[in-house]
Amino acid sequence: MNDNIVLSAVDIWKSYGKGATFLSILRGANINISKGEVVSISGPSGSGKSTFLHVCGVLDPPDRGTVSVGGTDVWSVNESRRAKLRNADLGFVFQFHHLLDEFTLLENVAMPSMLAGNSRRDALESASEILEEVGLSSRGRHFPSEASGGERQRIAVARALILSPSVVLADEPTGNLDSSNSRIVEDLMFELAERRNQAFIIATHCIELARRAHRCLELEDGIFRS
Ligand SMILES: Nc1ncnc2c1ncn2[C@@H]1O[C@H](COP(=O)(O)OP(=O)(O)OP(=O)(O)O)[C@@H](O)[C@H]1O
Ligand SMILES: [Mg+2]
Known part of the structure; x- marks a missing residue:
């Protein structure tokens, strides 16, 4: 396998329901993502x-097909290895930030590192480095309820990056933001992709964001068209 490929999905099929409620959604979708690439x-x-x-x-498992992350076939390993891989090799950013309200912004960013077994002290130290990278180092002691929507989303990006995952999967990361905050979060992801050679897959309805990616794929009838 090409060393530069961080995630590869081959012939992915997925459907929901059966009989009258059967929906065939993915019908042989393929994708290869390289280091530093934003798709x-x-x-x-x-x-x-x-x-x-x-x-x-x-x-969620596919009905058929393989997904490899960093060369590991993720659906063929046991659940405990899969959970580790999910935490350490993949970063997630969703439309809604999913930060934990009872923890500070710094602790939220540190969470994947603590879950991976690093000491609280080490986790908080790397979290403060990443907070600096996303321009929020002065806000670490605040709680999610004290941050704006855009700031919360930048924190979610920082949390996704703390363990330097192979790839960050972002599902409508700007879908809940006004245009100026969308732009800030968008710029941040592209800056981080470049600076850290970090790969991102971004699902979006925003045409400007989609077009800015290094590669734009369109999902149509269950497969990708570029
Ligand atoms: N758990 C489920 N059970 C049944 N159907 C589902 C389930 N999850 C998703 N679907 C259906 O599968 C289809 C694809 O859903 P999906 O959420 O992947 O679309 P999407 O492209 O992300 O849409 P959007 O742009 O609105 O976010 C939809 O018709 C949805 O209703
Ligand atoms: Mg969606």
Whole structure:
């Protein structure tokens, strides 16, 4: 396998329901993502963008097909290895930030590192370095309820990056933001992709964001068209 490829999904099929409720969503979708690459996925609502990210993110199994992250076939390893891989090799950013309200912003960013077994002290130290990178180092002691929508989303990006994952999967990361905050979060992801050689797959309805990606894929009838 090409060393530069951080995630590869081959011949992914996924359907929901059966009989009258049967829906065939992914019908042989393929993707290869290289280090530092930002790939956008667009397509109409219901075309399967989130479904595809869930399959790649090891959150939901495909009916058929393989997903490899850093060379590991993620659906063939046992559940405990899969959970580790999900935490350390994949970063997630969703439309809603999913930060934990009872923890500070710094602790939220540090969470994946603590879950990976690092000491609280080490985790908080790397979290403060990443907070600096996303321009929020002065806000670490605040709680999610004290941050703006855009700031919370920048924190979610920082949390996704703390363990330097192979790839960050972002599902409508700017879908809940006004245009100026969208732009800030968008710029941040592209800056981080460049500076850290970090790969991102971004599902979005925003045409400007989709077009800005290094590669734009359109999900249509269950497969990707570029
Ligand atoms: N758990 C489920 N059970 C049944 N159907 C589902 C389930 N999850 C998703 N679907 C259906 O699969 C299709 C694809 O959904 P998905 O959320 O992947 O689309 P999407 O492209 O992300 O849409 P959007 O742009 O609105 O976010 C939709 O028709 C959806 O209703
Ligand atoms: Mg979706």
